[in-house]
Structures are given as structure tokens and as C-alpha cells.
Amino acid sequence: MLEKDVVLVVDDSTTARSAIINVLRDHLYCKEIVEASDGQEALRKLRQRPDIDWIFCDWEMPVMAGDQLLKEIRDNAETAHLPFIMITSKSDRDSLVTAVQLGVTSFIVKPFTVKKLVEKVLLAQGRMERRNAERTRVNKDQKVRLTGGALEGVEADLIDISLSGLLMLVPSLKAKDAAVFDAFKANIDTPHSTDTVVLPCQTIRLEADPLHPSRTETIRLAARFQPMDEAARKHLVSYIEAIARQTRAAASKAN
Secondary structure, eight states, rough: OOOOOOOEEEEHHHHHHHHHHHHHTTTTTOOEEEEEEHHHHHHHHHHHOOOOEEEEEEESSSSSSSSHHHHHHHSSSSTTTSOEEEEESSSSSSHHHHHHHTSEEEEEEEEOOOHHHHHHHHHHHHHHHHHHHHOEEEOOOOEEEEEEOOOOTTEEEEEOOOOOOEEEEEEEEGGGGTTTOOEEEEEETTSSSSOOOEEEEEEEEEEEEETTOOOOOOOOEEEEEEOOOHHHHHHHHHHHHHHHHHHHHHHHHHH
């Protein structure tokens, strides 16, 4: 359900917007619903409301159509991660292919039933949760600077990262006072950029390196991310996407 989420509904038809809003409010229990009548107004609302979590959009609209809006959103690093549900009377295969190529999250054909809309949202939510848990392996030379508590000033090697947490190799002596549930911040330099991602973390596991159990100079530290502001979340998403692109490029060269 969407009880913690702010949703943007974009449709030039007041009747269509009302139908979508009724489902979002009465069946998916949205925290807040923002409305726009075309793509350009939707972009203005997104700039005004960076806390928007979902977009439900018609395709055929004046001023800026749904496919143009989708492209703008996917091309912008600050909004590229937002789930985008296209609700449209277009049902031909070419339209579906176009929407998929542009990065649509889900596609619903009008007229829709309450059951169909709820099912599509829950399926999309499940896919996003699975994606959030997927870990992206990083280059072995990626360093993380830790600040706070027992880990103040420690430099670690990042092993992998996801939208929910990270895994690192930490020098044993420098982490000797660390404990499960400790809070700290992970500072990671982003590739091809001068930006640093600062992520609030909580330790959830300390263990010997299972790949090299006889080594005692380092331990593995797993952490989950604590609640973070929108800017930090967007930096995290951008960092993971950059690492994934590097991995794909390296694999392509190897082949």
C-alpha cells in the first residue's frame, strides 16, 4: 500500500483524474495526492514537490504528452528513479514497446478496474522492493571513509552496495570496539565526479571474511541504511547506477 507515499496524478481529463484518485485514496491509502493536467504542469509540480514518490500519467495530453513527460523524468538524475505508471487508452503493441523503451514502470489500458490498478501497483511495488535488495558489486579499489562512534576515521574497502545497505572490509584493529547496532556515516566518492555520497548507517553484522577465513587483519562489516533525506537517497541511486554502468562496460570489453 502507499500510505507513506506522495503521488502525482497527471491527466487532462478531470473525470479521469478523479477516477484514479479515488482508487489511490480509497484502496491504496495514499498519504497525499498532487494533481496536474499536462506534462509541463507535472514537471513544475515535481520541482515544487521533491517528496513525490509515484507518478500516474495519461499518454495523450495537450502541451506535453505522457511519453514526453516520461522521457524528461528518466533523463533527469533527480527523478529517474520514480515509478511511472502510464494509464492510457492506447492499447496497440507499438505504444507498449515505446513506453517500455522509455522506461515505464507499468502500463494500464483504459477503461481500468479498481482491481487491475491495485494489482499493477502492488506488482510494481514488489519489483522495486526486490531491486532495492539487489546488491551491486563494486571495484576492489573503492574506499569508504567512516565517521562516527567507534568507527571514526576508519577507511574500509567497499565490497557491494544496494539501496538498503552495504558490505565492507574493515581493518580488525581499527574496528575492535565496533558493535552491532552502532550508528555511523559512510562517505563514498562517486566515480567520474567530485561528489561524495554521505550515507547514514547502522551495523547489523560483524564477521570473519568467509572468502579468506584465516585472515585476521580484516573483518567484514554489513550495515543497513538509516532513514535519509531525499538528496542523499538520490545520490545513492545515482552512485549505484554509475557502478552498474561501469560493471556492464567492463564485462562488454572482456567479451
